[in-house]
Amino acid sequence: MSNWEATLGILGLALITLLTRGFFLLPRRELPMPDWAKQGLRYAPLAALAAVIVPEIVLTKGQLVSTWQDPRLFAVAVGTAYFFWKRGILGTIVSGTAVMLALRLGLGW
Amino acid sequence: MLGITLGISAWGLVTGVAMVKSGLSLWLALLMSLIVFAGSSQLAALPLIAGGAPLWVLWATAFCVNLRFVIFSAQWRLYFGHLPRWQRLTLSYFAADLNYVAFMRRFPDPQAEPEAQQPYYWGGVALNWCAWQLPSIAGILLADRVPTEWGLGFAGVLALLGLTYSLLSSGKSWISAGVAGCAAVAAYALPLRLNIVVAIAAAVAIGLLLDHWKPDAAKPELRA
Numbered sequence: 001m002s003n004w005e006a007t008l009g010i011l012g013l014a015l016i017t018l019l020t021r022g023f024f025l026l027p028r029r030e031l032p033m034p035d036w037a038k039q040g041l042r043y044a045p046l047a048a049l050a051a052v053i054v055p056e057i058v059l060t061k062g063q064l065v066s067t068w069q070d071p072r073l074f075a076v077a078v079g080t081a082y083f084f085w086k087r088g089i090l091g092t093i094v095s096g097t098a099v100m101l102a103l104r105l106g107l108g109w
Numbered sequence: 110m111l112g113i114t115l116g117i118s119a120w121g122l123v124t125g126v127a128m129v130k131s132g133l134s135l136w137l138a139l140l141m142s143l144i145v146f147a148g149s150s151q152l153a154a155l156p157l158i159a160g161g162a163p164l165w166v167l168w169a170t171a172f173c174v175n176l177r178f179v180i181f182s183a184q185w186r187l188y189f190g191h192l193p194r195w196q197r198l199t200l201s202y203f204a205a206d207l208n209y210v211a212f213m214r215r216f217p218d219p220q221a222e223p224e225a226q227q228p229y230y231w232g233g234v235a236l237n238w239c240a241w242q243l244p245s246i247a248g249i250l251l252a253d254r255v256p257t258e259w260g261l262g263f264a265g266v267l268a269l270l271g272l273t274y275s276l277l278s279s280g281k282s283w284i285s286a287g288v289a290g291c292a293a294v295a296a297y298a299l300p301l302r303l304n305i306v307v308a309i310a311a312a313v314a315i316g317l318l319l320d321h322w323k324p325d326a327a328k329p330e331l332r333a
Contacts, residue, residue: 001159006158010137013141016150016168016172017202018202021204024179025182025197040314048305049177051292051309053269053290071263072260072266075260075263090111093264097263100263
């Protein structure tokens with residue numbers, strides 16, 4: 001991609017950030033939505049987050065992890081255990097990252 | 110909320126490094142960090158820019174990766190929908206994942222209370238912006254000195270994972286999130302990150318079916 005094309009691409013990405021984050025907030029009138037869709041939307045925020053992160057955990061270049069020696073799996077397991085033990089997001093991040101670093105640096109995975 | 114910014118910062122640092130390592134010039138990387146301000150869409154965009162993908166592919170991919178913000182915005186409207194348009198514009202632009210989850214936990218009742226909510230919102234946004242932009246810029250400037258092989262970027266995934274767990278409430282939400290995760294993996298081969306669209310559709314469909322089979326009697330007001 002040439003420099004000006006990349007610049008245009010980045011400007012477009014910024015506009016997409018604004019438009020997606022304000023999709024239902026920006027229009028003057030509320031966008032009409034059937035009742036079933038409103039009800040279904042309750043499940044959507046969680047689903048959208050899960051859809052972004054689960055592939056980051058179990059896929060490597062588009063393939064399902066094929067070895068148990070993947071530090072991500074252990075980092076997620078420990079982070080998850082911490083979350084449901086103490087209900088803290090910080091501890092989830094810190095404990096998971098600690099496991100990640102230990103396995104990467106200590107065991108060289 | 111303060112604690113979660115640690116994860117955001119580690120993720121920002123790694124994203125800053127990744128932008129330069131993917132071949133973006135220093136100025137383009139700084140421009141991207143400062144105006145795009147959306148980690149997951151930036152990371153999805155980098156290989157496409159490096160590989161010379163058509164612009165519409167780049168933008169469509171970013172839109173799908175950002176779909177969660179579209180959904181969050183429906184809820185932001187309940188709190189900020191009455192504000193003038195320019196305020197809605199600025200509010201929208203800064204509304205990141207962390208701000209959404211923290212705000213909805215702090216103000217679970219969907220009604221506007223401007224005196225309490227706007228300071229809370231802007232404080233959270235300022236914190237999140239600094240926690241993201243400063244490490245990201247540091248990562249851009251120090252790209253050659255930050256070790257990427259340590260897997261620090263995974264702290265960002267762990268931060269989003271914690272945010273996701275904190276949204277899990279009922280058994281039905283567990284099932285629907287599980288379906289979303291499996292569908293996102295199963296459909297990963299689709300172009301343009303359409304796997305995210307598939308996953309949300311599947312999770313909402315399952316959620317509606319579960320509501321139909323087992324309506325929750327305790328919270329009828331949520332069904333409107």
